[in-house]
Amino acid sequence: MKDRVSAGFIGGIIAGIAMNIVDYISYYVGDREHLYDWAAIVIFGKLPASFGEIIFAQISQLFFAGLLGILFSYFLLRLTSVNYLLKGWIYGLAAWFFIYALAIIFRLPDLETHSLGSVVSHFISASIYGLALGETLHRINNNVKS
Numbered sequence: 434m435k436d437r438v439s440a441g442f443i444g445g446i447i448a449g450i451a452m453n454i455v456d457y458i459s460y461y462v463g464d465r466e467h468l469y470d471w472a473a474i475v476i477f478g479k480l481p482a483s484f485g486e487i488i489f490a491q492i493s494q495l496f497f498a499g500l501l502g503i504l505f506s507y508f509l510l511r512l513t514s515v516n517y518l519l520k521g522w523i524y525g526l527a528a529w530f531f532i533y534a535l536a537i538i539f540r541l542p543d544l545e546t547h548s549l550g551s552v553v554s555h556f557i558s559a560s561i562y563g564l565a566l567g568e569t570l571h572r573i574n575n576n577v578k579s
Contacts, residue, residue, distance in 0.1 A: 436577065437503070437506045437507055438503050438506070440506050440570060440573045440574065440577070441499075441502040441503035441504070441505060441506025441507065441570065442499040442500070442502055442503050443499075443502070443569070443573065444502045444505070444506060444566050444569040444570040444573060445498045445499035445500065445501050445502020445503065445505070445566060446495055446498060446499045446502065447565060447566075447569045448498060448502060448525075448561075448562045448563070448565035448566035448569060449494070449495045449497075449498025449499065449502075449562065450495070451561050451562065451565040452468065452498065452558045452559070452561050452562040452565070453468060453469075453491070453494070453495070453558075455554075455557055455558045455561050456468045456554065456555075456558050459550075459554035459557070459558070463550060464548075464550045464551050464554040465548075465551075466547065466548075466551040466554075466555075468494055468555070468558065469481065469487060469490040469491040469493075469494045470490070470543070470544075471494065471532070471536070471544060472490040472491070472493040472494035472497065473486060473487070473490035474541050474542060474543055474544055475541070476489070476490060476493055477490075478542065479542065479543075480543055498562065501528055501566075502566055502570075505521070505524050505566055505567075505570065506570055508524075509521075509567070509570055517567040517568070517570065517571045518564055518567045518568065518571075519567075520567060521563040521564055521565075521566045521567020521568070521570075522560055522563040522564050522567070523563065524563050524566070524567075525559040525560055525561075525562040525563020525564070525566065526556070526559050526560065526563060528559065528562075528563075529555060529556065529558075529559030533547075533555075
């Protein structure tokens, strides 16, 4: 169990970094909603107002990505690692959809409505997260077995 937790957390962090690279690129292309904004609103109740709040929100968002990685690692190994990329992609999109739904249901400030650009950007980010998580855990599991 300990190995699954470690592998899932590390895989989630690595996938979270990949997801945030896409997020930062999309920000400069025109999307004005960062993924760390979500963490900031959950933590501070508002958008980040200082560099310190941005850094703390970004670290928190990556930590959350690690926690999601632990859940995926547990279920992936439970269900076998066949089709790990497909499972990762579906998991990433399911998490994205669920998190969006929670933000709307609980009427989180600044997260109730989104532009098409933000939704598409986050869909792509969630897809990258899921694919990177699946691939990372697959590689970690193969290294452990060898």
